[in-house]
Amino acid sequence: MxxxxxxxxLQIKNLRTHFFTDQGxxxxxxxxxxxxxxxxxxxxxxxxxxxxxxxxxxxxxxxxPPGRIVDGEILLRGENLLKLSEVxxxxxxxxxxxxxxxxxxxxxxxxxxxxDPLMEAVQAHRKEKMPKADAMAEAVRLLASVGIPDPERxxxxxxxxMSGGMRQRIMIAVALSCRPAVLIADEPxxxxxxxxxxxxxxxxxxxxxxxxxGILMITHNLGLVAENCHTVAVMxxxxxxxxxxxxxIFKRPRHxxxxxxxxxxxRLDHPAKQPLPTIPGMVPNPLRLPVGCRFQTRxxxxxxxxxxxxxxxxxxxTGHLAACFVQPEYTASAPAHKGGA
Amino acid sequence: MTTTSATTPPDYIEDDQAPSETPWQLAWRQLRKNKAxxxxxxxxxxxxxxxxxxxxxxxxxxxxxxxxxxxxxxxxRFHNADGGFSLRPYTTQLKFNPSDNAFxxxxxxxxxxxxxxxxxxYRLLGILPLRIHLFGAPDHIPFHLLGTDSDGRxxxxxxxxxxxxxxxxxxxxxxxxxxxxxxxxxxxxxxGGRVDSVxxxxxxxxxxxxxxxxxxxxxxxxxxxxxxxxxxxxxxxxLSFVGWAGLARVVRGISLSVRELEYVQAARALGVPExxxxxRHILPGAFTYASVAATLSIPGxxxxxxxxxxxxxxxxxxxxxxxxxxxxxxxxxxxQTKVWMLCPAAMIFITVLAFNFLGDGLRDALDPKLRR
Numbered sequence: 001m002x003x004x005x006x007x008x009x010l011q012i013k014n015l016r017t018h019f020f021t022d023q024g025x026x027x028x029x030x031x032x033x034x035x036x037x038x039x040x041x042x043x044x045x046x047x048x049x050x051x052x053x054x055x056x057x058x059x060x061x062x063x064x065p066p067g068r069i070v071d072g073e074i075l076l077r078g079e080n081l082l083k084l085s086e087v088x089x090x091x092x093x094x095x096x097x098x099x100x101x102x103x104x105x106x107x108x109x110x111x112x113x114x115x116d117p118l119m120e121a122v123q124a125h126r127k128e129k130m131p132k133a134d135a136m137a138e139a140v141r142l143l144a145s146v147g148i149p150d151p152e153r154x155x156x157x158x159x160x161x162m163s164g165g166m167r168q169r170i171m172i173a174v175a176l177s178c179r180p181a182v183l184i185a186d187e188p189x190x191x192x193x194x195x196x197x198x199x200x201x202x203x204x205x206x207x208x209x210x211x212x213x214g215i216l217m218i219t220h221n222l223g224l225v226a227e228n229c230h231t232v233a234v235m236x237x238x239x240x241x242x243x244x245x246x247x248x249i250f251k252r253p254r255h256x257x258x259x260x261x262x263x264x265x266x267r268l269d270h271p272a273k274q275p276l277p278t279i280p281g282m283v284p285n286p287l288r289l290p291v292g293c294r295f296q297t298r299x300x301x302x303x304x305x306x307x308x309x310x311x312x313x314x315x316x317x318t319g320h321l322a323a324c325f326v327q328p329e330y331t332a333s334a335p336a337h338k339g340g341a
Numbered sequence: 342m343t344t345t346s347a348t349t350p351p352d353y354i355e356d357d358q359a360p361s362e363t364p365w366q367l368a369w370r371q372l373r374k375n376k377a378x379x380x381x382x383x384x385x386x387x388x389x390x391x392x393x394x395x396x397x398x399x400x401x402x403x404x405x406x407x408x409x410x411x412x413x414x415x416x417x418r419f420h421n422a423d424g425g426f427s428l429r430p431y432t433t434q435l436k437f438n439p440s441d442n443a444f445x446x447x448x449x450x451x452x453x454x455x456x457x458x459x460x461x462x463y464r465l466l467g468i469l470p471l472r473i474h475l476f477g478a479p480d481h482i483p484f485h486l487l488g489t490d491s492d493g494r495x496x497x498x499x500x501x502x503x504x505x506x507x508x509x510x511x512x513x514x515x516x517x518x519x520x521x522x523x524x525x526x527x528x529x530x531x532x533g534g535r536v537d538s539v540x541x542x543x544x545x546x547x548x549x550x551x552x553x554x555x556x557x558x559x560x561x562x563x564x565x566x567x568x569x570x571x572x573x574x575x576x577x578x579x580l581s582f583v584g585w586a587g588l589a590r591v592v593r594g595i596s597l598s599v600r601e602l603e604y605v606q607a608a609r610a611l612g613v614p615e616x617x618x619x620x621r622h623i624l625p626g627a628f629t630y631a632s633v634a635a636t637l638s639i640p641g642x643x644x645x646x647x648x649x650x651x652x653x654x655x656x657x658x659x660x661x662x663x664x665x666x667x668x669x670x671x672x673x674x675x676x677q678t679k680v681w682m683l684c685p686a687a688m689i690f691i692t693v694l695a696f697n698f699l700g701d702g703l704r705d706a707l708d709p710k711l712r713r
Contacts, residue, residue, distance in 0.1 A: 060610055062606065062609055062610060064601075065533070065534065090609075090612045090613075090614065090615075091612060092612065093609070093610055093611060093612035094610065094611035094612035094613075095612060097610075098610070098611075099607070099610035101603045101606065101607060101610075102603075103603050106602055106603045106604060107603040107604055107606075107607045108604055108607075109604040109608075109621075109622050109625075109626075110364060110604075111364055111625050111626070112621075117604075117607070117608070117611075120608070120611065120613055120621075121611050124611055124612050124613050124614075125612060158362070158363070158364065171607065174607070174611065175610075175611075
């Protein structure tokens with residue numbers, strides 16, 4: 001758990017990012033509060049379409065139209081990024097806020113050798129122009145720091161000559177080139193195979209302990225969360241439904257959705273013949289969200305109150321918040337489903 | 342350094358010590374595999390080379406008239422007066438016989454064709470003053486490799502000088518439309534929204550005007566007696582004015598999709614300024630597609646110039662262009678009996694085909710799906 005004495009380096013308060021489509025307003029992110037502490041990793045988990053990535057893009061202020069941040073605050077060391085002009089914001093990007101994307105295969109411009117984005121990154125946030133040779137030396141140093149062998153020669157290679165793992169290392173080097181206070185990693189290892197995944201994650205951990213960067217890790221991989229994150233926020237349909245330390249999330253999940261996600265993780269100690277428990281139903285249509293709790297249509301513990309009132313995110317333990325009126329005890333086997341009626 | 346990298350096996354193959362291939366080298370390697378494209382490229386190099394050396398290659402001045410009207414191509418013989426084989430080509434005089442309305446060889450006029458002869462003075466590339474020509478027959482034997490036209494001018498010489506105009510119009514016009522189209526389309530695609538709507542509506546207005554009608558109207562506005570160089574310039578401007586809209590639309594579509602690519606997002610997430618993103622990431626990405634579109638649209642400009650000149654609105658006689666030379670081959674009699682007058686049509690055909698082959702090859706070579 002974060003110590004109460006440390007201030008969060010990035011604080012997202014009541015963030016609302018809505019998409020104004022022809023069919024109506026989609027509240028992709030609807031009142032989200034998150035805190036990233038220096039040197040720590042916050043995992044944001046949830047199904048596809050629950051608003052994880054939009055939250056990350058909102059923190060960078062890179063939400064493309066028709067999406068728009070309609071409300072909230074994004075505080076970087078206490079400074080509200082949403083109040084900055086576009087020019088001021090572009091000086092924060094890369095320098096104070098770094099980002100790694102999901103697809104390393106397309107994150108590098110195929111037309112330039114890989115030293116180019118690195119040099120672009122180290123030169124982008126300097127007042128006086130940096131000599132090309134210095135930028136190149138810095139690029140080679142960065143490549144070495146992410147474990148690229150023979151960095152002098154590799155710096156002049158093109159992206160198509162690199163494997164996915166190598167490219168993601170380069171993307172990390174680019175994102176960390178200016179030693180940002182916060183790194184937003186949007187599914188950084190989803191496109192990579194498992195061994196490379198482990199290498200990339202341990203690289204991120206090492207770099208984090210070196211630089212004290214706070215990481216916001218967006219993922220749907222709970223195993224990855226368990227190993228790499230200090231705190232976890234579970235999102236569902238644009239809202240945070242549970243937020244706790246990684247131990248509490250895995251040992252004492254209080255929200256039925258978190259519990260469902262945990263049960264859906266395949267385990268070696270379960271009988272092989274038994275079907276994997278799933279969460280029945282689908283994520284509700286964001287254009288027609290139900291009144292009350294958004295998880296009600298898929299919840300086994302749904303009550304009348306859940307259908308009328310939205311449960312607030314309330315403390316259920318030390319540093320443990322959950323948005324559920326029922327807060328059932330976690331059981332390894334799936335409960336009989338009675339929702340959706 | 343961290344401990345991770347020491348234990349990390351290199352996940353690439355460590356055998357190539359050769360320097361990396363740039364994307365251009367890769368594309369060139371792809372292009373070389375395409376025989377039609379290479380044939381097109383070689384043809385075009387030859388055509389443009391001939392256009393540059395036109396004064397040297399042509400035996401006569403392009404406006405020089407003779408009384409040999411509609412003379413068929415001069416015969417070329419590889420034997421001398423004694424009938425023995427000779428590597429040096431020989432030619433004979435052709436004389437018009439009014440009784441059967443045809444040209445006949447004049448006996449006893451077999452003369453050798455000489456190479457690198459001194460003839461009319463000219464300036465190569467407009468600078469180098471020279472008198473030397475690739476070939477020529479003795480002065481008393483008119484030697485017209487591709488015959489003469491209705492004023493007795495040498496078709497071969499006019500074809501060469503005309504190629505300077507016809508071939509350069511396509512290239513210059515595409516350079517202008519390319520830069521306008523790339524800039525305008527890039528801006529529209531990258532910013533999107535209202536900027537995009539306004540620019541695209543303007544493009545559509547320009548594109549919805551019947552093109553040839555607009556060309557004729559604009560060309561008709563030109564005063565009849567102006568410097569031919571000015572006419573040349575005006576035709577290029579008119580063609581570019583009509584042509585940029587189509588290219589801008591192509592580029593806009595490409596930059597719309599390139600904008601969403603993750604490397605552009607990554608550059609934005611790094612705080613790279615917008616102008617630099619457009620210049621360094623969007624436009625080069627669009628450049629490959631646009632250069633294919635450009636190569637494929639050059640024939641359109643060549644044809645448009647030919648069309649205008651054919652109608653008498655382009656380059657004015659005595660200055661030759663393939664189009665106005667072809668306008669002499671309008672009536673059925675010429676087409677049936679004076680086939681050599683169709684040479685400019687053959688040249689247009691070859692040029693257009695060569696550009697299309699090259700453009701197709703470029704499209705395959707630059708196709709990112711084969712590379713990424």
